[in-house]
């Protein structure tokens with residue numbers, strides 16, 4: 001079978017079904033009502049949009065990405081598999097997330113750290129301001145973020161699946177700029193390792209920097225959702241609203257601004 005980097009990415013990196021339920025839940029928790037329109041910025045193959053629109057007939061999804069390749073992949077491999085009424089509730093736009101004409105939404109989600117590609121404060125601030133402007137009155141902006149001392153040095157982690165291995169490879173970290181380079185490699189079972197299937201040149205933004213920016217752009221309140229711990233001391237995938245974080249070698253959290 002031909003190597004399909006998007007399929008492996010989806011299986012190793014994404015949980016769009018879990019993410020859709022999480023977004024639905026946090027909007028209800030923070031706003032006491034149900035969200036209708038969700039915009040997935042940096043959507044790539046817009047798997048999250050497809051799951052969001054499938055949650056109920058009131059849900060509408062908009063995906064935004066600059067790159068036609070993952071958008072086409074999503075149309076062929078995810079959107080086309082949905083029931084026709086669900087397909088009608090998914091809309092994708094090939095444009096910049098900085099475009100001021102983006103569709104209004106109750107939730108804007110920028111997941112898998114995609115906004116880390118904005119390395120200077122003024123560009124990230126423009127983006128957050130654009131989100132604030134294009135959110136509906138009770139809208140929320142959801143970013144995931146990672147950090148911890150393990151991200152401040154090169155390292156590589158392998159995760160094994162039945163038919164392939166996934167490698168998350170941090171190549172560099174600069175303490176002066178917080179810039180870091182990452183790559184994803186895959187090794188299909190019985191085949192050669194495919195290196196640099198995806199590469200990322202990022203600035204690692206911290207939660208207080210993001211919180212300050214959200215407040216400067218007009219968000220009234222900023223919330224943090226932190227992962228719980230299982231009996232072995234590992235993350236359990238359950239995120240709850242907290243006032244204080246926890247010291248961890250590496251963590252993933254959500255920062256959520258309320259318009």
Ligand SMILES: C[S@@+](CC[C@H](N)C(=O)[O-])C[C@H]1O[C@@H](n2cnc3c(N)ncnc32)[C@H](O)[C@@H]1O
Nearest residue numbers: 042043044064065066067095096097111112114
């Ligand atoms: C890390 S990937 C997407 C990950 C996806 N959101 C997920 O959850 O797995 C980043 C995506 O952002 C897109 N992108 C980068 N800069 C962009 C911009 N300024 N406007 C829109 N899309 C952008 C890239 O084309 C790429 O598909």
